[in-house]
Amino acid sequence: MDNVVITGSARGLGLAMAKEFRKNSYSVVLSDINEKNLEQAKSELESLPGSGKVLAFRCDVTDLNDLEALWQKSAQELGEIDLWINNAGVNQPMVPLWELKKEEIELLINIDLKGAMFGSKVAISHMKDQGHGQVYCIEGFGADNATQLGLTAYGSAKKGVQYMVTGLAKELEKTNTPVQVGRLNPGIMITDFITHPLGKDGTMELSDSTKKVYNILGDKPDVVAEFLVKGMIRNVSAKKQNDYVAWLTKRKAMWRFMTAAFNKRNFFEE
Ligand SMILES: NC(=O)c1ccc[n+]([C@@H]2O[C@H](COP(=O)([O-])OP(=O)(O)OC[C@H]3O[C@@H](n4cnc5c(N)ncnc54)[C@H](O)[C@@H]3O)[C@@H](O)[C@H]2O)c1
DSSP states (O other): OOEEEETTOSSHHHHHHHHHHHHTTOEEEEEESOHHHHHHHHHHHHTSOOSSOEEEEEOOTTOHHHHHHHHHHHHHHHSOOOEEEEOOOOOOOSSOGGGSOHHHHHHHHIIIIIHHHHHHHHHHHHHHHHTOOEEEEEOOTTTTSOOOTTOHHHHHHHHHHHHHHHHHHHHHHHTTOSOEEEEEEOOEEOSGGGTSGGGOSSOOOOOHHHHHHHHHHEEOHHHHHHHHHHHHHHHHHHOOTTEEEESSOHHHHHHHHHTGGGOOOOGGGO
16 A cells, blocks of 8 residues: 655645545545645545545645654654655736735745755655655746746746756765655646635636636646546656656647637636
8 A cells, every 4th residue: 555645735736636546545644734624625535435544734834844744643654655745836926026025925935946845855855764755746837937927936936846856856866865756747727726826815816818728728636636646656666767747748738729719618607
Protein backbone atom coordinates (compact mmCIF):
# COMPACT_ATOMS: atom_id res chain seq x y z
CA MET A 1 0.00 0.00 0.00
CA ASP A 2 1.36 3.45 -0.94
CA ASN A 3 0.92 6.68 0.97
CA VAL A 4 0.53 10.25 -0.29
CA VAL A 5 0.52 13.66 1.42
CA ILE A 6 -1.09 16.59 -0.44
CA THR A 7 -0.89 20.21 0.77
CA GLY A 8 -3.81 22.59 0.12
CA SER A 9 -6.12 19.63 -0.44
CA ALA A 10 -9.36 20.75 1.24
CA ARG A 11 -10.82 21.66 -2.15
CA GLY A 12 -10.02 22.12 -5.85
CA LEU A 13 -7.25 20.14 -7.52
CA GLY A 14 -5.77 18.91 -4.22
CA LEU A 15 -9.04 17.26 -3.16
CA ALA A 16 -9.66 15.92 -6.67
CA MET A 17 -6.19 14.28 -6.66
CA ALA A 18 -6.86 12.88 -3.18
CA LYS A 19 -10.03 11.19 -4.52
CA GLU A 20 -8.08 9.66 -7.42
CA PHE A 21 -5.39 8.33 -5.08
CA ARG A 22 -8.09 6.83 -2.84
CA LYS A 23 -9.61 5.10 -5.89
CA ASN A 24 -6.15 3.65 -6.48
CA SER A 25 -6.00 2.24 -2.92
CA TYR A 26 -3.55 4.81 -1.57
CA SER A 27 -3.66 6.04 2.00
CA VAL A 28 -4.16 9.79 1.73
CA VAL A 29 -3.15 12.63 4.04
CA LEU A 30 -5.21 15.76 3.39
CA SER A 31 -3.86 19.05 4.72
CA ASP A 32 -4.91 22.67 4.43
CA ILE A 33 -4.96 25.99 6.24
CA ASN A 34 -8.78 26.01 6.09
CA GLU A 35 -9.89 23.65 8.88
CA LYS A 36 -13.62 23.79 8.12
CA ASN A 37 -13.10 22.75 4.49
CA LEU A 38 -10.53 20.17 5.64
CA GLU A 39 -13.08 18.40 7.87
CA GLN A 40 -15.64 18.36 5.05
CA ALA A 41 -13.03 17.05 2.61
CA LYS A 42 -12.07 14.25 5.03
CA SER A 43 -15.71 13.12 5.37
CA GLU A 44 -16.19 13.28 1.62
CA LEU A 45 -13.06 11.21 0.99
CA GLU A 46 -13.98 8.63 3.66
CA SER A 47 -17.40 8.15 2.02
CA LEU A 48 -15.73 7.01 -1.22
CA PRO A 49 -14.73 3.39 -1.79
CA GLY A 50 -11.05 2.75 -1.04
CA SER A 51 -8.95 0.49 1.14
CA GLY A 52 -6.39 3.06 2.35
CA LYS A 53 -6.51 5.28 5.43
CA VAL A 54 -7.73 8.89 5.27
CA LEU A 55 -6.02 11.40 7.56
CA ALA A 56 -6.32 15.18 7.77
CA PHE A 57 -3.98 17.66 9.46
CA ARG A 58 -4.05 21.45 9.47
CA CYS A 59 -0.90 22.84 7.87
CA ASP A 60 0.05 26.32 6.72
CA VAL A 61 2.68 25.85 4.00
CA THR A 62 4.30 29.20 4.78
CA ASP A 63 5.39 27.79 8.16
CA LEU A 64 8.30 25.32 8.11
CA ASN A 65 7.33 23.98 11.56
CA ASP A 66 3.82 23.19 10.32
CA LEU A 67 5.25 21.27 7.37
CA GLU A 68 7.67 19.38 9.61
CA ALA A 69 4.75 18.47 11.92
CA LEU A 70 2.73 17.36 8.88
CA TRP A 71 5.51 14.92 7.92
CA GLN A 72 5.93 13.67 11.50
CA LYS A 73 2.21 13.08 12.09
CA SER A 74 1.74 11.43 8.68
CA ALA A 75 4.79 9.17 9.08
CA GLN A 76 3.73 8.23 12.61
CA GLU A 77 0.36 6.98 11.31
CA LEU A 78 1.45 5.52 7.99
CA GLY A 79 5.09 4.54 8.39
CA GLU A 80 6.60 5.76 5.14
CA ILE A 81 5.49 8.52 2.78
CA ASP A 82 5.90 7.57 -0.89
CA LEU A 83 4.55 10.71 -2.51
CA TRP A 84 4.41 14.33 -1.32
CA ILE A 85 2.60 16.94 -3.44
CA ASN A 86 3.20 20.67 -2.88
CA ASN A 87 -0.20 21.72 -4.22
CA ALA A 88 -1.28 24.69 -2.02
CA GLY A 89 -1.42 27.86 -4.07
CA VAL A 90 -3.26 31.16 -4.47
CA ASN A 91 -4.06 33.40 -7.41
CA GLN A 92 -3.41 37.15 -7.49
CA PRO A 93 -5.82 40.05 -8.01
CA MET A 94 -5.78 40.85 -11.76
CA VAL A 95 -3.86 44.13 -11.49
CA PRO A 96 -0.36 45.22 -12.55
CA LEU A 97 2.40 44.45 -10.05
CA TRP A 98 2.72 48.04 -8.85
CA GLU A 99 -0.92 48.09 -7.78
CA LEU A 100 -0.55 45.08 -5.49
CA LYS A 101 -0.15 45.84 -1.79
CA LYS A 102 3.11 44.83 -0.08
CA GLU A 103 1.19 42.25 2.01
CA GLU A 104 -0.43 40.78 -1.11
CA ILE A 105 2.93 40.25 -2.82
CA GLU A 106 4.38 38.73 0.35
CA LEU A 107 1.42 36.38 0.84
CA LEU A 108 1.52 35.17 -2.75
CA ILE A 109 5.28 34.51 -2.78
CA ASN A 110 5.14 32.93 0.68
CA ILE A 111 2.47 30.43 -0.35
CA ASP A 112 3.22 29.78 -4.03
CA LEU A 113 7.03 29.78 -4.01
CA LYS A 114 8.30 29.61 -0.44
CA GLY A 115 5.59 27.06 0.47
CA ALA A 116 6.71 24.74 -2.33
CA MET A 117 10.36 25.26 -1.34
CA PHE A 118 9.74 24.56 2.37
CA GLY A 119 7.57 21.54 1.50
CA SER A 120 10.28 20.12 -0.78
CA LYS A 121 12.97 20.70 1.87
CA VAL A 122 10.99 18.86 4.56
CA ALA A 123 9.84 15.97 2.36
CA ILE A 124 13.21 15.36 0.67
CA SER A 125 15.21 15.40 3.91
CA HIS A 126 12.94 12.69 5.41
CA MET A 127 12.61 10.68 2.16
CA LYS A 128 16.41 10.63 1.97
CA ASP A 129 16.44 8.91 5.39
CA GLN A 130 13.67 6.44 4.50
CA GLY A 131 15.55 5.62 1.27
CA HIS A 132 12.89 6.47 -1.31
CA GLY A 133 10.12 8.89 -2.23
CA GLN A 134 8.87 11.37 -4.80
CA VAL A 135 7.96 15.05 -4.50
CA TYR A 136 5.78 16.89 -7.03
CA CYS A 137 5.12 20.62 -7.39
CA ILE A 138 2.42 22.38 -9.39
CA GLU A 139 3.35 24.66 -12.25
CA GLY A 140 1.02 27.38 -13.48
CA PHE A 141 0.83 30.43 -15.69
CA GLY A 142 4.31 31.90 -16.20
CA ALA A 143 6.26 28.63 -16.00
CA ASP A 144 6.32 28.62 -19.82
CA ASN A 145 7.50 32.29 -19.88
CA ALA A 146 4.05 33.57 -20.93
CA THR A 147 3.23 37.08 -19.73
CA GLN A 148 -0.12 38.79 -19.12
CA LEU A 149 -1.43 41.92 -17.44
CA GLY A 150 -2.41 40.99 -13.90
CA LEU A 151 -0.37 37.78 -13.59
CA THR A 152 3.20 38.99 -13.06
CA ALA A 153 3.56 38.13 -9.36
CA TYR A 154 1.85 34.75 -9.76
CA GLY A 155 3.82 33.97 -12.94
CA SER A 156 7.11 34.87 -11.21
CA ALA A 157 6.30 32.42 -8.40
CA LYS A 158 5.38 29.60 -10.78
CA LYS A 159 8.47 30.21 -12.93
CA GLY A 160 10.44 30.00 -9.68
CA VAL A 161 8.78 26.69 -8.81
CA GLN A 162 9.75 25.30 -12.20
CA TYR A 163 13.37 26.39 -11.73
CA MET A 164 13.44 25.01 -8.19
CA VAL A 165 12.30 21.52 -9.26
CA THR A 166 14.77 21.43 -12.15
CA GLY A 167 17.57 22.53 -9.83
CA LEU A 168 16.54 20.01 -7.17
CA ALA A 169 16.58 17.22 -9.76
CA LYS A 170 20.22 18.06 -10.54
CA GLU A 171 21.13 18.21 -6.83
CA LEU A 172 19.47 14.85 -6.12
CA GLU A 173 21.23 13.25 -9.10
CA LYS A 174 24.67 14.68 -8.22
CA THR A 175 24.38 13.54 -4.61
CA ASN A 176 22.99 10.07 -5.50
CA THR A 177 19.99 10.76 -3.30
CA PRO A 178 17.28 8.12 -3.90
CA VAL A 179 14.44 10.66 -4.17
CA GLN A 180 12.79 11.96 -7.36
CA VAL A 181 11.14 15.33 -7.96
CA GLY A 182 8.61 16.23 -10.63
CA ARG A 183 6.30 18.91 -11.98
CA LEU A 184 2.58 18.84 -12.72
CA ASN A 185 1.03 21.17 -15.28
CA PRO A 186 -2.75 21.22 -14.73
CA GLY A 187 -3.56 23.82 -17.42
CA ILE A 188 -6.62 25.90 -16.54
CA MET A 189 -9.13 24.51 -14.05
CA ILE A 190 -12.53 25.82 -13.06
CA THR A 191 -12.00 26.05 -9.30
CA ASP A 192 -12.47 28.75 -6.63
CA PHE A 193 -8.86 29.70 -7.37
CA ILE A 194 -9.80 31.63 -10.53
CA THR A 195 -12.36 33.86 -8.84
CA HIS A 196 -10.92 34.22 -5.31
CA PRO A 197 -7.58 36.05 -5.46
CA LEU A 198 -5.22 35.23 -2.59
CA GLY A 199 -7.72 32.63 -1.37
CA LYS A 200 -9.93 35.38 0.11
CA ASP A 201 -13.73 35.37 0.26
CA GLY A 202 -14.26 38.34 -2.08
CA THR A 203 -15.06 37.17 -5.61
CA MET A 204 -13.15 38.55 -8.61
CA GLU A 205 -15.36 39.29 -11.62
CA LEU A 206 -13.98 37.71 -14.79
CA SER A 207 -14.20 39.62 -18.06
CA ASP A 208 -16.15 38.06 -20.95
CA SER A 209 -12.93 37.48 -22.90
CA THR A 210 -11.38 35.65 -19.93
CA LYS A 211 -14.49 33.50 -19.55
CA LYS A 212 -14.31 32.68 -23.27
CA VAL A 213 -10.71 31.46 -22.93
CA TYR A 214 -11.58 29.45 -19.80
CA ASN A 215 -14.49 27.80 -21.65
CA ILE A 216 -12.12 26.77 -24.44
CA LEU A 217 -9.04 25.74 -22.46
CA GLY A 218 -10.45 25.04 -19.00
CA ASP A 219 -11.47 21.77 -17.40
CA LYS A 220 -13.03 20.60 -14.15
CA PRO A 221 -10.38 19.58 -11.59
CA ASP A 222 -11.52 15.93 -11.43
CA VAL A 223 -10.76 15.47 -15.16
CA VAL A 224 -7.28 16.95 -14.74
CA ALA A 225 -6.63 15.08 -11.47
CA GLU A 226 -7.34 11.68 -13.05
CA PHE A 227 -4.69 12.37 -15.71
CA LEU A 228 -2.08 13.78 -13.29
CA VAL A 229 -2.49 11.00 -10.72
CA LYS A 230 -2.10 8.32 -13.43
CA GLY A 231 1.16 10.01 -14.45
CA MET A 232 2.47 10.13 -10.87
CA ILE A 233 1.54 6.49 -10.19
CA ARG A 234 3.37 5.48 -13.40
CA ASN A 235 6.47 7.21 -12.11
CA VAL A 236 6.38 5.53 -8.69
CA SER A 237 7.99 2.50 -10.37
CA ALA A 238 9.66 4.27 -13.33
CA LYS A 239 11.44 6.68 -10.90
CA LYS A 240 12.18 9.25 -13.62
CA GLN A 241 13.99 12.31 -12.25
CA ASN A 242 12.40 15.72 -13.08
CA ASP A 243 9.23 13.97 -14.31
CA TYR A 244 6.81 16.31 -16.09
CA VAL A 245 3.11 15.47 -16.28
CA ALA A 246 1.35 18.03 -18.48
CA TRP A 247 -2.39 18.09 -19.03
CA LEU A 248 -2.69 21.18 -21.25
CA THR A 249 0.08 20.73 -23.81
CA LYS A 250 0.61 23.31 -26.60
CA ARG A 251 -0.82 20.77 -29.05
CA LYS A 252 -3.98 20.25 -26.97
CA ALA A 253 -4.43 24.02 -26.55
CA MET A 254 -4.11 24.55 -30.32
CA TRP A 255 -6.68 21.81 -30.97
CA ARG A 256 -9.06 23.38 -28.46
CA PHE A 257 -8.79 26.76 -30.23
CA MET A 258 -9.21 25.19 -33.68
CA THR A 259 -12.39 23.41 -32.57
CA ALA A 260 -13.67 26.28 -30.42
CA ALA A 261 -16.63 26.95 -32.75
CA PHE A 262 -18.03 23.49 -31.92
CA ASN A 263 -17.29 23.79 -28.22
CA LYS A 264 -20.55 24.14 -26.32
CA ARG A 265 -19.01 24.24 -22.84
CA ASN A 266 -20.02 27.08 -20.57
CA PHE A 267 -18.67 26.66 -17.05
CA PHE A 268 -20.09 29.99 -15.95
CA GLU A 269 -23.77 29.32 -16.59
CA GLU A 270 -24.02 25.82 -15.17
N1 LIG B 1 -7.14 26.69 -11.10
C1 LIG B 1 -6.30 26.88 -12.09
O1 LIG B 1 -6.66 27.30 -13.19
C2 LIG B 1 -4.82 26.54 -11.91
C3 LIG B 1 -4.02 26.55 -13.06
C4 LIG B 1 -2.68 26.23 -12.95
C5 LIG B 1 -2.15 25.90 -11.71
N2 LIG B 1 -2.95 25.92 -10.61
C6 LIG B 1 -2.32 25.56 -9.33
O2 LIG B 1 -2.96 24.40 -8.82
C7 LIG B 1 -2.89 24.39 -7.38
C8 LIG B 1 -4.27 24.16 -6.79
O3 LIG B 1 -5.13 25.18 -7.27
P1 LIG B 1 -6.72 25.08 -7.18
O4 LIG B 1 -7.25 25.60 -8.45
O5 LIG B 1 -7.14 23.74 -6.70
O6 LIG B 1 -6.98 26.18 -6.04
P2 LIG B 1 -8.06 26.24 -4.85
O7 LIG B 1 -8.10 27.66 -4.44
O8 LIG B 1 -9.32 25.58 -5.23
O9 LIG B 1 -7.35 25.35 -3.70
C9 LIG B 1 -6.17 25.76 -3.08
C10 LIG B 1 -6.16 25.26 -1.63
O10 LIG B 1 -4.94 25.74 -1.02
C11 LIG B 1 -5.26 26.13 0.31
N3 LIG B 1 -4.27 27.08 0.83
C12 LIG B 1 -4.15 28.41 0.58
N4 LIG B 1 -3.16 28.94 1.31
C13 LIG B 1 -2.62 27.92 2.03
C14 LIG B 1 -1.56 27.84 2.97
N5 LIG B 1 -0.87 28.92 3.33
N6 LIG B 1 -1.28 26.63 3.51
C15 LIG B 1 -2.00 25.52 3.17
N7 LIG B 1 -3.02 25.55 2.29
C16 LIG B 1 -3.33 26.74 1.74
C17 LIG B 1 -6.64 26.74 0.20
O11 LIG B 1 -7.27 26.81 1.49
C18 LIG B 1 -7.32 25.81 -0.79
O12 LIG B 1 -7.98 24.75 -0.11
C19 LIG B 1 -2.24 25.74 -7.00
O13 LIG B 1 -0.85 25.54 -6.80
C20 LIG B 1 -2.45 26.60 -8.24
O14 LIG B 1 -1.47 27.60 -8.36
C21 LIG B 1 -4.27 26.23 -10.67
